[in-house]
Amino acid sequence: VQLVQYGGGSAQAGGSLRLSCAASGYIFSHNSMNWYRQAPGRQRELVASITSGGTLSYAGSVKGRFTISRDNAKNTVYLQMNSLKPEDTAVYYCNVDAWDGNYWGQGTQVTVSS
DSSP states (O other): OEEEEEEOEEEETTOOEEEEEEEESSOGGGSOEEEEEEOTTSOOEEEEEEOTTOOEEEOTTTTTTEEEEEETTTTEEEEEEOSOOGGGOEEEEEEEEETTEEEEOOOEEEEEEO
């Protein structure tokens, strides 16, 4: 299983960024996908999830601003981040609990300046 992340970078407060995570090595459409983030000095937290059936869930801190989606034909999950805030600054990770274990992407830095 491999998760390769793309996107991220820097944005001004109020701006937008999009993260992508390309998966391989398992049947992508069968599994829920998650996005986590970890800010300096803080624990890793779950940001958003999408089930195999398309059910979405979000952390309260990002609800209404972030959108998780998936393209099963491309084996890719996305995180669209709008109305960014400085407190969204963190390393973001995609995650899957696949058939043979729990896997993480390499992490992508997102920095939001005020």
